[in-house]
Amino acid sequence: MARWAVLGAVALTTIATPAAAQTMTVQQFLDRVAAVKALGPAGLLSDDMTALKAEMAAVTRAYAADKQASAQAGKPISCAPEGAKIRQAEFMAAFEAIPAAQRGMSLKQAFYGIVAKRFPCPVAGGRPKS
Incomplete structure (x- = not known):
């Protein structure tokens, strides 16, 4: 499972300029992850990875x-x-926890939601936003 940490590492350590809007949905992402995992070690070198x-x-x-x-x-x-990090396993669990009917949302939208939930901003009165 450690080899899958590369997705989380890339996700959490890459800092540069923003890219154009992404079109991959959560479902497409999960499907491609499953396909890469099915390839075993060769999946790490695949075009999908x-x-x-x-x-x-x-x-x-x-x-x-x-x-x-x-x-x-x-x-x-x-x-x-x-410098905050969310482990790859946490991202994958959060993506997989999205109900099937909502997996058509963009990966970007889901990513932002996961980070906002993990690191909510305090609001007046000291209570975090939900």
């Missing part, structure tokens, strides 16, 4: 840029501290 890493890197770059811009505007999208 490369595409999955690129997709997560693009989503992460977009998140980093949007987080900074929203914080500067005084309306943060989440309050993840600098």
Whole structure:
């Protein structure tokens, strides 16, 4: 399972400029992850693994840029501290927990929601947003 940590590592350590809007849905992502896992060790070298890493890197770059811009505007999208990490297994569990009827949402939308839930911003009165 440690070899799958590469997705989480890429997702959480890639910082650059935001990419164009992503079109992969949560269901497409989960399907491609399953296909890569089915290949065993060879899956790590597959084109699908490369595409999955690129997709997560693009989503992460977009998140980093949007987080900074929203914080500067005084309306943060989440309050993840600098250097915060969410393990790949947590992301996968969260993606898999999305009901099938909602898995048509973009991977980006799901990613942002997972981070916002994990690192909510406090609101007046000291209670976090839900």
